[in-house]
Amino acid sequence: MTTTSRAAAEIDALLGRHPKGFDLSLERVLRLLTALGDPHLRLPPTIHVAGTNGKGSVTAFLRAILEADSRAVHTHTSPHLVNWHERYRLASGAGTSRLVDDTALAEAVRRAANANEGQPITVFEILTAVTFMLFAEYPADAAVVEVGLGGRFDATNVIPQPAVSVITPISLDHQSFLGDRVELIAAEKGGIIKPGVPVVIGQQSEQVALEVLTSIADRVGAPLCVYGEDFFAYEEHGRMVYQDDRGLIDLPLPRLPGRHQIVNAATAIAALRHGPYPPSDAAVEAGMGRVEWFGRMQRITAGPLLDIAAPGAEIWIDGGHNPGAGLAIAETLADMEERVQRPLFLITGMINTKEPVGFFSAFSGMARRVFTVPVAMSEAGLDPDELADAAIEAGLDAEPANSVEEAIRLVSTNWQAVPAPRFLICGSLYLVGDVLGRNGMAPQ
Missing domain, CATH: 3.90.190.20 (Mur ligase, C-terminal domain)
Structure with a gap:
């Protein structure tokens, strides 16, 4: 934090009382959510995004395209870069959103902390409960929720029936929590895959990661949509071309620099075309130009x-x-x-x-x-x-x-x-x- 705020003071107090790190489990956050009236059961249609690399960028593309299609969208990301408020972007009307204001965030954090009654819990779990409180209280057409760490035992993984699950590229990271082999990490990320919920899998450089994710989806009965098989994208003549079984979309290159952002954009497009609000081609095109994601190239x-x-x-x-x-x-x-x-x-x-x-x-x-x-x-x-x-x-x-x-x-x-x-x-x-x-x- 670089500025003083009521919300920062409330969260600083939590950091003094509870562990700052991760202790992967769903029991504590579910207990707290029950005490808060189960706000995670009252969310708008939600896209749940996990992965090692690109999940923040995919989340940004999802929001940009939905808002270009005049949808009201809540967005949860983590971690923040400068201020805690960055984690909570609330719909403020059709096609518009804003970071949560300081008073609303401070009050939500205080309510969650009081409902916890001093029981063992991590700060991330409290802040995730705050996400669901805010998203349930403010109206929206859709929500996009980015996983914090892993997937299977991440505090965000309490949404019983997301509209779509998304898994971006997987590689080695956070080995002390998730395992020291790609297949172990993929199994943790794949923990967000739910029965009957479409799962969109971004480009995987490690074949073993794709095999693990495919196996989980087959086992639980989740419809699969895989980059390179069911959809793909490429650059041609200074433009981006997206293709799936519904046809081609000719698009401007994404505003975010890098060839990997073409893949991230394609993953977001595929997720939206499998969700409750398939966007128009015009909205997809507009989203390529309005997307922003701080701290990435x-x-x-x-x-x-x-x-x-x-x-x-x-x-x-x-x-x-x-x-x-x-x-x-x-x-x-x-x-x-x-x-x-x-x-x-x-x-x-x-x-x-x-x-x-x-x-x-x-x-x-x-x-x-x-x-x-x-x-x-x-x-x-x-x-x-x-x-x-x-x-x-x-x-x-x-x-x-x-x-x-x-x-x-x-x-x-x-x-x-x-x-x-x-x-x-x-x-x-x-x-x-x-x-x-x-x-x-x-x-x-």
């Missing part, structure tokens, strides 16, 4: 960071932090490099549950230098010296820096070469959130 175009960079420099941020995300980011940077060549400098911070060598390996041969920095918003941040060693192990030149600002200055001071440098700040959503907050760019 986002360019910083103003503010104090740009002021200290070399004249003409580019600064990008991306919260990706696992090997799969590293590959997607590196591919996007390679496409940028084909269009406009610039020397690339990574500024990276990570927490100690990640695989830095795997992440950095994606940038081998691309980055001129890596600067490793502390993650100020997390006590679990990796030491910059240790992180620099991981980058060196991955074949990159690296050195620690005290801050993002110091890293930018180290490159920019006396920079006279043409073209100007391209910076990518990456490796942690905590780091990206801190950068956005200090640069005055909190999501609205």
